Amino acid sequence: MKKLIHTLLAGSLLTTCLATTSAVNAMTVSPQNWWAGMQNSSLQIMLHETEIAKQQWYLESYPGVELKSITKTDNANYAFINLEISPNAKPGKLLFKNRAGDQFEYPLLTRDKQSAERQGFDSGDTIYLINPDRFANGDSSNDTVQGMAEAASPSERGGRHGGDIQGIINALPYLDELGVTQLWLTPPLENNMASYSYHGYAITDFYNIDPRMGSNELYHELSAKAKQHGIGLVMDLVLNHFGSEHEWMKDKPTTDWINFNGDFADGKHATSHARQTIQDPHASEFDKRQFSDGWFVSTMPDLNQRQPLLATYLIQNAIWWIEYADLSGIRVDTYSYSDKAFLADWTKAIMVEYPNFNIVGEEWTSNPAIASYWQAGKINNDGYTSSLPSVMDFSLQESLIQALNEDESWNTGWVKVYESLANDFLYPNPDNLLVFADNHDMSRVYTELKQDLAKTKMAMTMLLTTRGIAQMYYGTEVLLDNTGSNDHGDIRIDFPGGFAGQKTNAFTGQGLNSDQVDMQQTITTLLNFRKNSPAIAKGKLTHFSPKQGVYSYARISEQQTVLVFLNKNTTAKTWSLDYMREVLGNHKSATALFNKQKVKLTKPLTLPAMSALVLVIE
Structure with a gap:
């Protein structure tokens, strides 16, 4: 028996x-x-x-x-x-x-009483993006775990460094004081791969946290304790692919569970990355399939979401994590690479279950005509209907870096940012776009701006005051830098103070140089202002065509108007406000955000060289 x-x-x-x-x-x-x-x-x-x-x-x-x-x-x-x-x-x-x-x-x-009505992240939030393995080591006992293929190797750029969920829990008071309102962790799910398992995107168990990160219970605890600090938790989900050491590679649930019959074919079945084929009216079926069915690399087999059992599995997995971990949002990796009919079903199922939730999809393109295709409410020529609330604004990210690195002319400099935002007519809801200066897959903003503190402060001021949902990469507040290397392991650098033996500690301020302290104070001021600013959270954006190296705009709500002036010139500018009368109304004065000084709006302003001026009118 x-x-x-x-x-x-x-x-x-x-x-x-x-x-x-x-x-x-x-x-x-x-x-x-x-x-x-x-x-x-x-x-x-x-x-x-x-x-x-x-x-x-x-x-x-x-x-x-x-x-x-x-x-x-x-x-x-x-x-x-x-x-x-x-x-x-x-x-x-x-x-x-x-x-x-x-x-x-x-x-x-039993469901939590308010589960269905949970509020997702929105344009009043600042999302702090963390690579857990590189942020803080709160529990050294799980750095190497018996039975897991890869042990800790802190000295290797592509190795595991030991950061974990406990380290993030320990950092919650710091993140609260900084002004963060949401946390986005790159996937903390099990990645039992032989190498490069730290990044989290080669998942080998969709229902369990990697034991080197902690446990499901600890992830739930992070969510609960973050909420006590007014911070929500956003999960990074991968629908397109999984890790080659997953049991599905050895024992597929169906023969069609994995695209191209589970065979990478020495790169013949690699994805083309040609995302334009989704909308291209002239695209061949071969090219469409090569994009959506192709694998990223041999260690990340591509899932066939057209398989109905797999589609249901992925839908239920997302809902399970929302309920279990009390999530306030989801970020979807490599969004457009999955089958688009499945994506419509997946997003709709989640949004029907949680009408106030938010999901942001990664569509890595600087072309807003391609990115806007995926946002809910867009009327597409091919009749495709999406339920995805938000997409990442790569166009603005690229334009901002170009604008700050280029000399000013009629078609270079700030005009790149102006034109990127002018394309908002393509989006059904531009206020629900995710704006960012960098992330875990690209060089850091301080690096891209050639280690220029003034430009980095302008970049972050712009992103934290323009329309959209703000996302900031961990360590930007202390000018983390990958100059000299574009290796992802160097971009995903250890956070100072998160690991034993570091001489610099961003949590306490110990060892920070004057530029790092300046940047940290600037970010703290901006993030805490965002928390309580109706103009930033819900206000209309009105911007003015750049002139003389200055880009200016207003955020306007019934309760508040915020004026922003970004001066790229190496000298101060005397700046008349006559052109801004439509947004100034009858207001005579404002308060400068960074130094709290009163400023008269009835006479020209002085814009300091290479700086951002933020004025608040209540």
Whole structure:
């Protein structure tokens, strides 16, 4: 007789062990639990065990829950239980049995009362982007974990350095004081890869936090403690690909689970990165497939989201993490590389479940005609309808760096920023775009601006006061720099003060030079101003064509007007405000944000050389 053992392991992986006198087989269940009272009444549970499909499972009677069917595939090691859960079903434990006498319990949990109405991040937020492995080591005992393929190697640029979730929890008071309102962590999920596993984008378990980062419980604790500081948690999800050491590579749920039959073919099946093929009316089907089905690299196999069982798996996985970790948003890696029909279904399912939620998709293009295709509300020529609320504004990022590095002329300098923002007519909701100066995949803004403090301050002032949702990369506030190397391991540099033996500590200020202190104070002022500024959060943007090396604009709400002047000149400018009368109205004075001095608006201003002036009119 088989003897049943069922338990919840650390990390919340529900595993049912069916023990015999000769062997023990583990059945994995995904997702490991669900919640009563979800908007979507359907649930599909994946079972994985040797020849599980040969077992006949049934559900013991449970009010409001019906086992509709069991889907089997061409792999007998998988079975998919399809349930219908009525709105009246109460939390409890479902009991599944098979005809051999085996059984397992499945938790149906209680939802938080306000879960469905949760508020996602918005244009009043500042999202602080962290590579967890490179931010702070709060628990050195998990730097190397037995059973994980890659051990800690802090001296290697591409190795694991030991940062973890506990380090981020310890840093929450610092982030609160800095003015951060949201945290975006590059994926902390298990990446059990032989090398370069620190970045998080080669996922080998979609339901468990990497043990070198912590645990599911610790991730939940981060979310709860961050909320106590007024900080939300944004999860970085990967829909397009996964890690080649995932069990799916050895035991595919279906033969069509992975694109190109799970074969990279020495690069023949690599993605073309030709994102324009999605909209190109002349594109060949070959080119379309090469973009969407192609792999990034051999260690990141490309998922086939046209497979309906996989599509459901990915939808439920996102919803599970939103509920479990109380997320305030999702960032989707390599958004446009996934099947676009699936993306429409995926975003719609989440937004129906959480109408006030926010999701930002990465579409790495400086062409807003391509990026705007994905934002919800866009009327596209091909009839495609998206439910994605936000996209990343790579156009503005690229334009800002160019503007600050170029000499001023009729078609160079600040005009690049002006023209990028003028293209906002292409977006249904430009206020819901994510704006940023850099991120984990590109050189740091201080590096790109040739280690120029004044230009870096102008860049960050502009991004933190213009329209959109602001995102800042960790360490920008203390001028982290990768000059001399474009290696991702150097871009994702260790945060000063997060690791033992560092002489500089950004958390305490110890060892920071005068430029770093200046930048940290500037960022702190800007971020805390954003927290309480109605003009920045919801105000209309009115900008003026650049002239004489100065770009100026206003953010206007009923309660407040904010004026911004960005002077690239190496000398001070005496600046008449006559051209701004349409935004000044009858206001006679304002307060300078950085020094709190009163400024008269009835006479010309003095714009200091190479500086940003921010004036607040209440």
